[in-house]
Amino acid sequence: MVKLQNVIKRFDQHTVVHDLSLDIQKGEFLTLLGPSGCGKTTTLRMIAGFEHPTSGQIMLDGEYVQEMAAYERNVNTVFQSYALFPHLTAYENVAFGLRVKKVAKAEIDQRVKQALRLVQLEEYASRKPDQLSGGQRQRIAIARALINNPKVLLLDEPLGALDQKLRKQMQVELKHLQKQLGITFIFVTHDQEEALTMSDRIAVMNKGFLEQVGTPTEIYEQPATRFVAEFIGETNMLTGTVRVRTSQRILVDCEGLQVSASPSSVAESDTVTVAIRPEKSTLSLVPSDDRRLVQVPGRLTERIYCGGMTKTVVTLRNGKQFVALEKTDQLLPVVEGDELFVHWDPQHGVVLTR
The missing domain is CATH 3.40.50.300 (P-loop containing nucleotide triphosphate hydrolases)
Known part of the structure; x- marks a missing residue:
């Protein structure tokens, strides 16, 4: 038209x-x-x-x-x-x-x-x-x-x-x-x-x-x-260098954190950003047994009440902040400064090039 x-x-x-x-x-x-x-x-x-x-x-x-x-x-x-x-x-x-x-x-x-x-x-x-x-x-x-x-x-x-x-x-x-x-x-x-x-x-x-x-x-x-990733909704951005690339996934070194993501047309040694939506990640007190998941440790920094959901801010070991969503009536029993683990499915990590 x-x-x-x-x-x-x-x-x-x-x-x-x-x-x-x-x-x-x-x-x-x-x-x-x-x-x-x-x-x-x-x-x-x-x-x-x-x-x-x-x-x-x-x-x-x-x-x-x-x-x-x-x-x-x-x-x-x-x-x-x-x-x-x-x-x-x-x-x-x-x-x-x-x-x-x-x-x-x-x-x-x-x-x-x-x-x-x-x-x-x-x-x-x-x-x-x-x-x-x-x-x-x-x-x-x-x-x-x-x-x-x-x-x-x-x-x-x-x-x-x-x-x-x-x-x-x-x-x-x-x-x-x-x-x-x-x-x-x-x-x-x-x-x-x-x-x-x-x-x-x-x-x-x-x-x-x-x-x-x-x-x-x-x-x-x-x-x-x-x-687009930053303008539409809230997004976590982890930037690093591609270390391994296969047909199933890529592995990115994000300042010491090893993050895998869905396959992309990038080459090894490329600088990329992996975008993860807060609702695509979960939190746990102990490491997950599921080897398919990306898993990074961090410490609780802040919680922001949003009604039925709570935004939980975690400071990762490389100093970057990561926002995850928890159901307000199912919050993990942790306080500020406690260690916890963030994990997500690699297919939910969207690879963005420069």
């Missing part, structure tokens, strides 16, 4: 999007994810037509649109600020685009009521924006964007102004709405959990470059770069 080909965007001498190529499928929920200033909103604005690429091509449903004005493209945008007209009712805000197009009054009434029904706000039609909650205003903005039947709906951090509880609720509602309509959604956020919850695929951006594109599972379980 959307195709970006070697898109570059510069402001003066500063390049904010570097040679970006990305295909977005029809009916897909794709999220552009990254920190502030990574180029994700600029990319969205180029698809919308609010910015034009310095070079490269943008296709929408098979048609090149990079030279088209925003109003000529069959896309609509939902902004974080909602951009509702404060003097108009919810009904009038949703109807605005159709009235500009001089659609017949009877058709406008039918389509507006249908759009309000879709976002479950029929009974709020006569209210003005300042009489609505943040979540309701956001739904009105979505209804206004959807009423013109766009091929692509662009959403620029539309949940950013909501409180945490409402934000989580709206994530579920927005994903359900997208599946119901079958419209291509391109969603911009810097919130990793939000991206993992809602997306069919995630495109991770960093300093204007596309780091990795994949499903939430692929992005989380098999990060392609160190940036």
Whole structure:
């Protein structure tokens, strides 16, 4: 549905999007994810037509649109600020685009009521924006964007102004709405959990470059770069030199700790980083008898209560800190300074090269 080909965007001498190529499928929920200033909103604005690429091509449903004005493209945008007209009712805000197009009054009434029904706000039609909650205003903005039947709906951090509880609720509602309509959604956020919850695929951006594109599972379980591994969730990083490489595993010397990981296309003597998610590791008071596991000794440094789970920080013998997760009602009987062992399955160690 959307195709970006070697898109570059510069402001003066500063390049904010570097040679970006990305295909977005029809009916897909794709999220552009990254920190502030990574180029994700600029990319969205180029698809919308609010910015034009310095070079490269943008296709929408098979048609090149990079030279088209925003109003000529069959896309609509939902902004974080909602951009509702404060003097108009919810009904009038949703109807605005159709009235500009001089659609017949009877058709406008039918389509507006249908759009309000879709976002479950029929009974709020006569209210003005300042009489609505943040979540309701956001739904009105979505209804206004959807009423013109766009091929692509662009959403620029539309949940950013909501409180945490409402934000989580709206994530579920927005994903359900997208599946119901079958419209291509391109969603911009810097919130990793939000991206993992809602997306069919995630495109991770960093300093204007596309780091990795994949499903939430692929992005989380098999990060392609160190940036992705660190940006998505919490990750332990152990850097060292490859000492042994076989078809089954690699052995990495991490400042005196011998760590094995899943096989990778690296060579002996290469410097690599092994990434291990906290939930992939376990703790014990004594060494494990399972020789298949990676096992490193350390001392308890800190415990951080997180409700049902507790983050346990262990200082390894090489001085590096390692975070593991324990169930709060099953904590090991140790105190700060006590020795314990961290272990994990080598296949859960993801090898990242420089």
